[in-house]
Amino acid sequence: MHSFSPPSRRSFGLRLLSGDTPGHPVASFLMAVLVFVLAFAPLLFAGTRAVATAARVAIFVVLAASYDLLLGYTGIVSFAHTLFFGLGAYGVAIALAGSGPSWSALFVGSAAGIGFAALLGIGIALLSLRVRAIFFSMITLAVASVGQVLASQLHDITGGEDGLTFSVPPLLSPSFHPFTEPVLGVRIDGRLNTYYLIFVVSLVLFLLLLRLVNSPFGRVLRAIRENEFRAEALGYRVVVYRSLASAIAAAMAAIAGTLMALLLRYNGPATTLSFSIMIDILLMVVIGGMGTLYGPAIGAALMVLAQYYLEPALQFLAELTAPFPLLSAVFQPDRWLLWLGFLFMLVVMYFPAGIVGSLRARGLYSQTR
Amino acid sequence: MTEQPLLVLKGVHTHIGRYHILQGVDLEVYAQRVSVLLGRNGAGKTTTLRTILGLWHASAGEISFDQHRLNTLDPPAIARLGIAYVPENMGIFSGLSVRENLLLGTGPKGFRNSRLEEVLASFPLLREKWNLPAGTLSGGQKQILAIARAMMLPRRLFVVDEPTKGLAPAMVDVLLDAFLRLKEGGATILLVEQNFAMAATLGDDAAVMEDGRIVHVSSMAALAQDEALQTRLLGLSLASHQ
Numbered sequence: 001m002h003s004f005s006p007p008s009r010r011s012f013g014l015r016l017l018s019g020d021t022p023g024h025p026v027a028s029f030l031m032a033v034l035v036f037v038l039a040f041a042p043l044l045f046a047g048t049r050a051v052a053t054a055a056r057v058a059i060f061v062v063l064a065a066s067y068d069l070l071l072g073y074t075g076i077v078s079f080a081h082t083l084f085f086g087l088g089a090y091g092v093a094i095a096l097a098g099s100g101p102s103w104s105a106l107f108v109g110s111a112a113g114i115g116f117a118a119l120l121g122i123g124i125a126l127l128s129l130r131v132r133a134i135f136f137s138m139i140t141l142a143v144a145s146v147g148q149v150l151a152s153q154l155h156d157i158t159g160g161e162d163g164l165t166f167s168v169p170p171l172l173s174p175s176f177h178p179f180t181e182p183v184l185g186v187r188i189d190g191r192l193n194t195y196y197l198i199f200v201v202s203l204v205l206f207l208l209l210l211r212l213v214n215s216p217f218g219r220v221l222r223a224i225r226e227n228e229f230r231a232e233a234l235g236y237r238v239v240v241y242r243s244l245a246s247a248i249a250a251a252m253a254a255i256a257g258t259l260m261a262l263l264l265r266y267n268g269p270a271t272t273l274s275f276s277i278m279i280d281i282l283l284m285v286v287i288g289g290m291g292t293l294y295g296p297a298i299g300a301a302l303m304v305l306a307q308y309y310l311e312p313a314l315q316f317l318a319e320l321t322a323p324f325p326l327l328s329a330v331f332q333p334d335r336w337l338l339w340l341g342f343l344f345m346l347v348v349m350y351f352p353a354g355i356v357g358s359l360r361a362r363g364l365y366s367q368t369r
Numbered sequence: 370m371t372e373q374p375l376l377v378l379k380g381v382h383t384h385i386g387r388y389h390i391l392q393g394v395d396l397e398v399y400a401q402r403v404s405v406l407l408g409r410n411g412a413g414k415t416t417t418l419r420t421i422l423g424l425w426h427a428s429a430g431e432i433s434f435d436q437h438r439l440n441t442l443d444p445p446a447i448a449r450l451g452i453a454y455v456p457e458n459m460g461i462f463s464g465l466s467v468r469e470n471l472l473l474g475t476g477p478k479g480f481r482n483s484r485l486e487e488v489l490a491s492f493p494l495l496r497e498k499w500n501l502p503a504g505t506l507s508g509g510q511k512q513i514l515a516i517a518r519a520m521m522l523p524r525r526l527f528v529v530d531e532p533t534k535g536l537a538p539a540m541v542d543v544l545l546d547a548f549l550r551l552k553e554g555g556a557t558i559l560l561v562e563q564n565f566a567m568a569a570t571l572g573d574d575a576a577v578m579e580d581g582r583i584v585h586v587s588s589m590a591a592l593a594q595d596e597a598l599q600t601r602l603l604g605l606s607l608a609s610h611q
Contacts (some may be wrong), residue, residue, distance in 0.1 A: 125408075152456050216477055216479070218471070219465065219469050219472060220473070222462070222464060223465065223473055226462045226463065227460075227462065229444075230426055230456065230462070231473075232424075232443070232444040232448075233422055233444050233448055233454045233456070234448055234454075234474065234518075235445045235448035235476065236445060236473075237443075237445045291464075
């Protein structure tokens, strides 16, 4: 490596982030808050709802970041990402529902779901050789729909529309209580174990994705996204890189699916395969900033929080403004989706490249002046 | 010339859609020489280069490079034979930093320090812009980056398409110096160039294209001295460039 940026002189933190920081103080602050809140959620919040929301944020960070590897770093517009998410979740659900709550069933189910998702990811990427752009996207949409229909129809395997409810290994079960009294004010139980399993796996996967996009492999992906002919003329086989990126993104999404199944101890078509989840992932990546990884993480946190807390927040505002009927009507909690759409429009207007993308661009502007 | 040419095109035809662009191109490029491909706009110069690189498929004819039939290979395989391509219109990756653009030219092993120092000595401005996105560079700087990227590894053939197109005279001089250094180092270059003064300074051999065919082959010195021939083949003479 040339002496301009020797990695050996980087701090441990910078090496952990593969030398890729959020790139703007505001984005760094948001990421620090996100990591801090997720790391200490069980200590910071009382009640299971808040901790379950934090777990959901962690899972969607991985899901959105893995989609960013496809969309933001490789330029592949796929609508089949929820299919991989569902495959991971169904792998765990089918194995645990069929074989009982053992670690071996959990590992076998996860491995099968993740492996199948990676193979399907390669298959879908190979399709992109034959069909381009919008036609490729349409095919991925069709593949995702087929997956959803199969999950609903193969009742004996997937539980059909009702889905599968299952028990998890005892260590992760809510009934697991090693201590009768809380430790440091926190009740140690299977839910807490599940939360930290989700948090640690999500953190490791996010750091792995950061490593990947900042490796020579990630550099070639970004080159392909900009101009695949130029990348080919430099000696890089576009099909190999695209297929690998697709397989890795699919495997990551499948791992996120296994985590979701463990969190809910249930999986059904609406939980992991629904097209509305695909829209959510797209919004998370676009709001946060494509091709930044940190952006989708922040986007995921904002979207999940909005889905869980925008309605109660509007309820609070409606009650606060009750003396003013017109204003109170504006804050009717039933209209939370309208407010979410309004907030989305504001983000697109003021952060056209997403929150982190636009903040980075501002930092760059001041650097080049 | 008794030695074997490094690159040979024999009766190469290329169709782009329903258009028949190359109509039987015959061309020879010799090792350690600068061969300049000249011709009016639309003569087929860029298509010739892109066909050599495999970016357009030759519909007939044969392209051979040191015993390898390029017609049967795809662009990555052709690039791995040691052929570097510098496309026209600043073929860099705008969203990647200057450093990352140069790294793309090194393959998986990364920078070799001596080579990097050599390239940065030729183009010191790249050192100043090291961590900036290549998209923030000026047109000339982008062109320099594209050429520097091609120089990051030892190459057997440089295929360069109109490097001075749209550049300020000062930047043209920087590029000319860089190509002269490459030439002194024994590089083989196939150059498409509209700037006849630069072509005459750099070139050893000249080939002129017209309507998808090579219509004239000579030494560059002979073409540079024959104003009537320049006017007939190119519509302009060297004198009009000075």
